[in-house]
Amino acid sequence: MEWCAVDAESREWLAQLNGHGNARTDAIRRLHELLVRVGRREVHRRGTRINGAELEDIVQQAASDATIAILRKLTAFRGDSRFTTWASRFVILEAASKIGRHHWRHPRPHLAHEDWEQIPERPGGEPSGQAEAADLWEAICHAVDTKLTDRQRRVFVGIVFEQIPADTLGSRLGMSRNALYKTVFDARRKIRAHLVDREYLPCG
Structure with a gap:
């Protein structure tokens, strides 16, 4: 240089x-x-x-x-x-990244319906109680930590948990809106597969 x-x-x-x-x-x-x-x-x-x-x-x-x-x-x-x-x-x-990690590691004690809509598609109703909610969150955290690439993790946390506007996050990461949504889709698929494998969600 x-x-x-x-x-x-x-x-x-x-x-x-x-x-x-x-x-x-x-x-x-x-x-x-x-x-x-x-x-x-x-x-x-x-x-x-x-x-x-x-x-x-x-x-x-x-x-x-x-x-x-x-x-x-x-x-x-x-x-x-x-x-x-x-x-x-x-x-x-x-x-x-660290704020996002904190948010998924330390969710609010009670999860409202709109909170559940932010995680991978989940057939059926919400968990029956707080203990089940905490257990499912731990499984999601494990999937985010171990199943996603670093880029998928940053995009998923930014879009889903922090709700950063796509244009803003795309500018920061040098990604188009379509690339962001494709990354979120792939991340959700990996997380859902992990939850199905651990029997938190039904197959299909």
Whole structure:
């Protein structure tokens, strides 16, 4: 990559993060602090019901994971935007993924009819009680964690659980609306197959 085509601030970030010693350590610290600020804005923009120390923990984890990913992909930065703008996309995606994971791992104690409509098509009525609901949610969580690809997981959580508009999510992930819906369809099919295999749903 020709660094001369990159703005001065971005060149400085790249030079320090690709460097050695105290300068690199300080640049990584400043990058992490930047990502924490961006992460906080993102989670508050989403209006999630998570709050307090739990929300801050998600922000810190997202910033840390994004920092690691950025350091691994520095050569992928092409200068189409400022480095800080490019880096911010990493923490925005990480925060979205972690909030979504929290939502499917910690569902509300009582599941209303509209909540059940968001999971894979389920013939028959709702579960008879809260214990059965929790058991089914655990099976869904296991399927989402183990049966879906990373891309399917991000799309499924974004569309189904977080209800992010398709155009917004598609822009973030670089996917068309049709590709998003195809991904959700494939994810639902995998989850439903898992639930049928575990006898949570009937065959057919």
